[in-house]
Structure formats: C-alpha cells, structure tokens
Amino acid sequence: MAALNVLNFWALLLITVSVCNGWLFENFGAYRNREADEVALWPLPQKFQTSGAAFQLSAASFQIVHAKSSTAGPSCSLLQNAFRRYFDYIFGNVRKHGINQKKVFDSELAELQVLISSSDPECDGYPSLKTDESYQLEVDTPAAVLKAANVWGALRGLETFSQLVYEDDYGAHNINKTSITDFPRFAYRGILLDSSRHYLPLKTILANLEAMAMNKFNVFHWHIVDDQSFPFLSRTFPDLSQRGAYHPYTHVYTPSDVKMVIEFARMRGIRVIAEFDTPGHTQSWGKGQADLLTPCFSGSSPTGTYGPVNPILNSTYDFMTRFFKEVSTVFPDAYIHLGGDEVDFSCWKSNPDIQKFMVQQGFGQDYRKLESYYIQRLLDIVSATNKGYIVWQEVFDNGVKLKADTQLHVWKEKPQYQDEMARITAAGFHTLLSTPWYLNRISYGQDWQGVYKADPQNFNGTTEQKKLVIGGEACLWGEYVDATNLTPRLWPRASAVGERLWSDENVKDLGSAYNRLIKHRCRMVRRGIPAEPLYLGFCPHEYDGL
Amino acid sequence: MLPTKTKLVRLVFLLFILLNEAEEAHAVWPLPQQISQSADRYLINPQLFSFGYARDSVAQSGCSVLDAAFKRYFSLVFPDFADGAGVAGFSNIWLEPKAFTVSVRVKSGGCDGYPNEESDESYNLSVSAGEAVLKAESVWGALRGLESFSQLVYQDKYDLYFVNKTEIVDFPRFKFRGLLLDTSRHYLPVNIILKTLDAMAYSKFNVFHWHIVDDPSFPYQSYNYPDLSSKGAFHPMTHIYTQSDVRRVIAHARLRGIRVIPEFDTPGHTQSWGKGQPDLLTPCYKGDVPSGTFGPVDPTLSSTYQFMSGLFKEVKSVFPDSYVHLGGDEVDFNCWKSNPNVQAFMTKMGFGGDYTKLESYYIENIVNITTALNKTPIVWQDVFDYRERIPKDTVVEIWKGVPADYQAELGRITLAGYRVLLSAPWYINHISYGQDWRNAYTVQPQNFSGTEQQKELVIGGEVCMWGEYVDATNLTPRLWPRASAAAERLWSNEEKTSSVDQAFPRLENFRCMLIRRGIQAEPLFVGYCKHEYSGL
DSSP: OOOOHHHHHHHHHHHHHHHHHHHHHHHHHHGGOOOHHOOOOSOOOEEEEEEEEEEEETTTTOEEOOOOOSOOTTTTTHHHHHHHHHHHHHHOOOOOOGGGGGOOOOOOOEEEEEEOOOOOOOOOSOOTOOOOOOOEEEEOOOOOEEESHHHHHHHHHHHHHHHHHHOOOTTTTEEEEEEEEOSSSEEEEEEETTTSSSSSHHHHHHHHHHHHTTTTEEEEEEEEEOOOOOBBOSSOOOOHHHSSSSSTTTOBBHHHHHHHHHHHTTTOEEEEEEEEEEEOOOOOHHHSSSSSSEEEEEETTEHHHEEEEEEOOOHHHHHHHHHHHHHHHOSSSSSEEEEEOOOOHHHHOOOHHHHHHHHTOOTTTTTTHHHHHHHHHHHHHHHTOEEEEETHHHHTTTOOOTTTEEEEEEESSSSSSSHHHHHHHHTTTTTEOOOOBTTOOSSOOOOOHHHHOOOOTOOSSOOOHTEEEEEEEEEEOTTTTOOOTTHHHHTTTTHHHHHHHSSOOTTOOOOHHHHHHHHHHHHHHTTTTTOOOOOSOOSOOOOOOH | OHHHHHHHHHHHHHHHHHHOOOOOOOOSEEEEEEEEEEEEEEEEOGGGOOOOOOOTTTTOTTOOHHHHHHHHHHHHHHHHHHTTTTTTTHHHHHSOOOOOEEEEOOOOOOOOSSOOTTTTEEEEEEETEEEEEEEEEHHHHHHHHHHHHHHHHEOOOOOOOOEEEEEEEEEESEEEEEEETTTTTOOOOOHHHHHHHHHHHTOOOOOEEEEEEEOOOOOOOSOOOHHHHHSSSSTTSSBOOHHHHHOOOOOOOTTOOOEEEEEEESSSHHHHHHSSSSSSSSEEEEEEEEEEEEEOTTTTTTTHHHHHHHHHHHHHHHOSSSSEEEOOOOOOOHHHOOHHHHHHHHHHOOOOOOOHHHHHHHHHHHHHHHTTTTOOOEEEHHHTTOOOOOOOOOOOOOOOOOOHHHEEEEEHHHTTTTTEEEOGGGBBTSSSSSHHHHHHHTTOTTSSSSSSSHTEEEEEEEEEEEEOOOOTHHHHHTTTHHHHHHHHHHHOOOTTTTHHHHHHHHHHHHHHHHTTTTOOOSSEEEEEEEEHHHHH
16 A cells, blocks of 8 residues: 555645745735735745735736837737737636626736836847846736846746736636846756657647746757767758658658747747767767768677767768758857767777777877867867857866866766866866756655755855856756656656756755645646646646646 | 559559568567467458457347447557548558458357456457457457457558458456556546556556545545545545546446446545544544544444445445455554543453454454445455454455565465455556566566465456556556556466566557557657657
C-alpha cells in the first residue's frame, strides 16, 4: 500500500501556510484574507505590497490598453498579441455576454494601462542579454498602470498582473490593490530542450515556450542536433537532415518551422539560442556530410565507424564556415552555443593521419591540444559572423584561448560546480549554471526542493566574481523524453529554477514556495499546460487533455 | 484518378515491392504461448476486410461484446483508414480486389455477462491467405485473440497493410493480471480512466483495481450515504464519481474483458470517510480529553458495523464483480490506544494490550459482512501477517519488501493455503532515472520455496500506480509502457520471455503502436516512432 505519512503532510502544510502569510504580507501587519491567499505569484516579485481592498474585473468590459503617454501603440503587434493572450488567461477563454453585465460596481477595475517609456519600445526587436526586463505595476481604481521601459518588461508585468487576478466563490474576477516593483536577479534564465535524442513536434516546443513565459524564463536553449539525429534542415547542406534526421520529412525542422519557433519565442520575450555541438556529439552529421567525421581505425585498417569531427582537414573548416554562416543568419540572437563537451579521443588516437598531424603540430600525445586546435579555429569562424558564443565548461578546462565575452556553461558534477564557477569567474569569464538543474534526472518524491535550493552565486569568490554569473539553465536531455512525457516532467519542476533565477536571493523558504507553487501549477494546468502535481491534492480545474 | 499510363507503371512497381520486400513480421506483446510465423505475407485491403462470426459459433451477430470489438479493432488494425487519409483508394484501384475475413468462433458462454475469475481467455489464431480463423472458448478469449490479430497487421513503407502467415496458440499464465489506479490522492477524470482501460486491453490486463477512496478524498458518490462524497471529496460536484460514472467505467471495462474490483480500504486510510459519517472514526485523546483528531474506524461501536453493512450492500449492487478489496493495511494503533472507550472494550474482550487482536476482530466482522453478500475478499498482506482469522477463499495481496521479503511472504501465505497476488515489485509510481521497466520485467512471481500446489496458489499480480505524485497530467506516460513489462510477465511463458534484451526491441515497437493508438506512452530510450505523439 501507499507508504506515506499523511499526518506529517498536513502538519507541514499548516506551518507553511502561516509562514507564507506572514512573509508575503508583512508590510500590512494584521491583514489576512483568504482570497488574497489564493494569489500565488510565481516567481515572487522583488518588491510587493498589497492591501485588502479588492476590485472586480468584468469579462465584458475589462480592457488592457496602451497608456496615453506610452511610446507604444496599436501598431505594436507584440503587445497587441500579449494583451489578448493575457485577457484569455485572466478570463479563462470565457467571454461573457450576459445582459446583466452592464452594472458597474463601485470598485470595478476598468482597465490596465500599459505605459512604455523608452523612446524605442522595441516592438519589432529581439530580446538580448542586455534587455531591461524591469517593470512597475500599480493596481488601483479606476485603472491599473503597468510601467516598463520597453515591451520586454511589459511582458513580464502582464504575466504578473494576470497572476494577481483571482476568482472568488461566485466565479467573479477580483484583484487587490497592489503595488509591485520588479526586475530579474539574473539576466539569463534558460531552458534546454533536446530535439535530437527524440524529435519534438513543434506543438510541444511552442507549448513549452508558453510555459516558460508563465515562469519568466527568457532563453530557449535549443539543443537541436546531436549524435542520434540531425533534424535541422540546412539550406546550405540539405543532406544533413535528409540523411541524418530520423525521417527526412516527418522528423525535421524546416526553415519556416524554425522561424515560427523564433517568432513565437520573441512574442514572449524569449531568446532562442541554438546549439550546434562539435567536435563530439556529431554522429548524425556524418551521414549527410562525407569526410566530416574522423574514420576510426583498428590497427592499420578503418573500422567503418566514425569518431568526432576530423580536425585536420581544411574541408572541415570550409564546411563549418559555410554552415555557421547560415546558422548566424537563421538565428537572430547574438549568441550561438557551440557545445564542445565530452570529446572521446580514442578514435582520433586510432587514426594514422591524425597521429601524423599531432607530430607535425608538436602536440605530442596530448589530444586536448588537438581539441583546442579545433575549437580555436571554430571560434574564429564563428567570431567572423559577429556572433558571441557559449561553450560547455570543458572548453575552459582544456585551456582553449577564449574571447573575453565568451560565456561558459557549467554542467558537470565533478569537480564540484561551486569550485568550477569560482575558477571560471576568477579567470574573468561570464558563466551560467546547469549542474543542479538536469531535470531529465528523475527520482521519487518532491525533488523540486533540491532544485529550488541550489544557487548559482553560492561559491567562494569576490563580489566582482559573483557578478560574472549571468544566470542558469534547466536542462531536459532527451534520452528518456519525448512529446509523450516532456511537459509534465519539466513543469512545475523547472518553475523552481525560474524563481531561483528571477527572485531575490533571500526568497528561499521552502514552505512559502510549496504553497505558491501548488497554486501556480494549477494555474498552468488551467492554461492548458499539463504540469504534474507536487504532492497529493487537487486543482479546481483538473487537466482535461489526455 | 490517375491516368492510365502511370497506372501500368504503378502496377509493375507494386508487383516489384510485393515480391522483393520481406519485411519482418511484427511481434505480439505480451508474447503468445506459442507463435509461429512464416515469411509469406498477405496484402489486406481495408475496404475488403471484414470481421465475422463462424457458422458454428455460439456468439453471433448481436453479441454485444464482439460487435463492439469488431468496430473498435477495425480502426486499430487500419489506423490510416480511421484517420480518413491513407491509401484505401489507392490500393482499391491498383490491386486485385482480394477479400480478407477474420472469422470468430466462440465455443460457449454468453455475451452479456461480466468477465470473472473463471473466465477462459485462451484462444487459437490461424492466419492464412484471405482469412484468419480465431477460435476461443469464450468471448473473453476472442477479445484477446482480436488484440493479437490487430498487432500482427503492419504497414510497409508504402503504408500498405500486410499480415504474415501465422499460427498462435495462446492462454494466460496467470488468471489475475491487474492494474491499480488511486483516485483518492488525486482525482482522475473519468476520461482518463477509460483511456487507461483501453491501454490495459492492449497489454491484455484483465483486472482494474479501483482504489477509489482513501485518506485524502472520498470521490465515490454513495446513494446510501451521499455525505461521504459531498463532505469527503476534494469538491462535492467536480471531483466525484457519480453512479453513472461508475456504470460507464464498468461497462467500458466489460467490453474489453476487464473486471472492475473496487477497494474500500478500512479500518485505516479512512480520514476522508469521517467527514461525511459522524462517529465512524475513533476520536483520539490527549490525556483525558479528545484531541479533535480522528484515527482509524472505531471498531467498538455497533453503529460502525451497521454502516459498513449498508455500504457493502450498496457496493455489491453497484459493482458486479464477485470480488471486493477490503484493504486492511497500515493501521496505526496510537489513536485506538489513546481512547478510553477502546481501552474499555479491549478489557471487556480480553484482548489485553494486543491491538492486533482488535484489528483482527474488526476485519473478521467486515469479512463476515462481505461473505454474507457472497463477495470474495481481497486483503493486503498486513491482514495475514496479524494472523487474523479469515475465510480460506480470501485472496492476500503482497505489497511490501524486496524480493527476499516477498518471496518469503509468498511461501508463508501459500503454505497457509491462501491464494495470493503479487504487487511488491510492481509499484510503478516509484520512478527512477533510466530503464526501470527492466526490473518490472525480470520479476519471477513463482520463484519461492514451496510445493507445486503452493505455486498454483499464486493467481497473479498487480501493477500499482499510487497517486501521491500522479494525476491526469502525468499518469499515462508514467504508466505506459512500464506497466506493459509486467503485463508480459503475467501473461507469457516465463522461459520464453526470460531475456530483457530480446524484449527491448519488441517493447519499443509496442510503445510506438500505443502512440499510434493515441496512448501517450513514454520512450524506453533514444529513438523515434514513425508517428509521434501529437498531443501535448
């Protein structure tokens, strides 16, 4: 039978509820209100004040509008779309046209005015690492006002506003008088999806971009190709997917698919950073690009199998130059992820041409030098396209000479990530953390708690070093994940990462987090995201997809 | 319509592929007891395909179970046809019209009953040119045979349908092949229960163990005691199973040859019952005063037994299966110990300080109630462990421990002459990283020291999906195809299915078939399905 201790659970819940109330509403002293308790903001804003005064919102008349003094207007389609999306979230797609909707309550909130202050609202731009995502939200009658420098902050504020609205027992929509000043702790808040080990249909990717916006993530790290398959349809080298994908038509991302993902993400303030990992993790590349991979040898004869990219041929670099030229135009983000992890040297070692090359170059038996040689040339190629790059930590560990703006992605469990973060930042490089956030690793129970506790700045280093941490990324590698189980496996576990990366570092009380996260997960379910439960209980509206 | 010139080209082309392509015949999951297949294969045109009743079959047109199964399996056999796309028109034009008939012969029994512990699920299937002959003792066996047939038909790379010449003799190793869903810790919408029943039939499961109520909530809407759900459910309107919901589940299961066995677990695991039934639970005391909390069912009051009698009478009328699961696990004695009335009762009954005797007393009363209703009880192993006096026809379900523990328990229970069900190794709510289906697959339910007679008392096993961390958002991918691994262990010959590595590619295939049928079954490892899951 189910071995669990129900009594313990209820005890824990009681404690957490009281902690939560005291904490959230400390500025308002004795104020307690069951309905406001229903408001569970996730991730928690930096500064938040609310009062017991509640206003009603009418589905028939409530509007989200551009403030008169806003620099953005109806021609800003990004905001127009966001207004409609958040209206739907708030009112659950139900538009009431009842005749009794005419009556106006004294305390009705008629509209939310969105005020963009910067001379360029960036309606048609792309978010970047430097993007200002801060916003201010004042909810009061007759109108609530959301202020932000540009559309990106406005998107974050709209999400918060939508989370403030709650339904009372009569199904009416209410919002309390509230004042919020908010900004992210880290500029880089990512999710990695792996579309190589299993192909992910567009629908799955788009749904997860939706869920990311609900959790204020701003980077989709698209681990688009790997050993197992090459679904990216390259216009320059169509054979890569024609031969390297699981299927050349049903399991590929066409240029218009990629465009759709990028635009869908842009509309939600999310950057799309593609990863084309080399020289390892490239088995699928070899199928469509002859001579790209190193032929492995057994003694003096080729075995017929292939290893990493062949670093000694000029043709390799010609290929990479043309390929990354295409990639740099397809993906508008200023950064590309170049991988560089887990290179197995045994095939290089077996190959007589490579042995010769090692001697020529004076590398001795140190194949890390050969890897560095390759990476160095690759980085030069990518630099020439005016892109910055992110690489996995091994590139740093192996002593490759890196441009100052290189971002190093920490993922390994050994050495301890805290030590690695300290070393990387001591060397003056920017870094982002994933080690504690490999969400593909599952276990029984509430593992979101460990995820929540990890902190990217928790290492020994100076304040200057800490500032070099640009953020982190939750990774959902694809060995055991495809469209059937991806979404419930990722959410709400990734939400725990979302709060760690957005909210103040002192927001770490597990009880408060549990209390808000169970409600936030029900909110995601209500919005059509099959986010799995944290523990037993229920949502007023259960998931009704199948 | 294609112009005539291409017609000829196409025909030649088709002949070419028919002659040259010897595709691997598709295996059946769970593996039949005996299956032999040849490379001879027959093209099937969906428009010239039919299911029919053999002349000497006792079941004929109008048989509710099989008429419904024919309709269901047509879409399962020809998924493209059901999609409204596909090659039906194409093959109609270019291929010589050749009919294919599946002729079903049922030897005995009716069509309107429910499957039960005596149901004969054996069948023989013989596939040859133009026809498949399916012979079964009962309609329930015919259902299993139809499932196997549906898995034999495959599509080549031009999406034409084929079946290879095949002979199958098949029957289940164990009579009881169950799956437990827990609708108390999270409410599961009826649709997802029905979907699970569909998937169960694909893996030849035959018992749905409905752990319908427990501590957290009481979603069963009782007509005798409506307060149980109106006060004990998560929500009295949206998070309940009405009588018609329950009837739908039972009817859906029946058509798939699946028994529905409800569990009303007492005296522990009953916190939610107390909300709608005053005085049912034991008030716990702190010193001389009630603490305001409640413990297990109060076994000292006659009102308790009147209530239980009323409830189980209702359960008998609602659930047609002759078995009922009475629970009996994890009873915490602390509250009983604290209560002065219970203490007085212990003295009066001469139980001393031994609260296991009090529990035995309670369980015996409940068992007597259900026996009087002609219901066979299933209980969790705790009841046996406490040496309670229970009727010999009681079934004991093992849920605790590592293999050494449950093997010893199998020995003890069967030595005492009770029939036993194994669940301990199949708690698939427990998840871990990697291919944990391999553990579920390698279980040996009859591997314990005991006589042949003892081994025969192992009537089967059950996959349990407890609900602490599971609801409609993640149930299906967590359940499938991991439960299918246990299904093969319960259906197939153990020696023929002893290799996990040989099972791997078959199970991969099977999971892609599940996806093709709309079941969101998760991947075993890297790779792909021709048709990926298209939902969310």
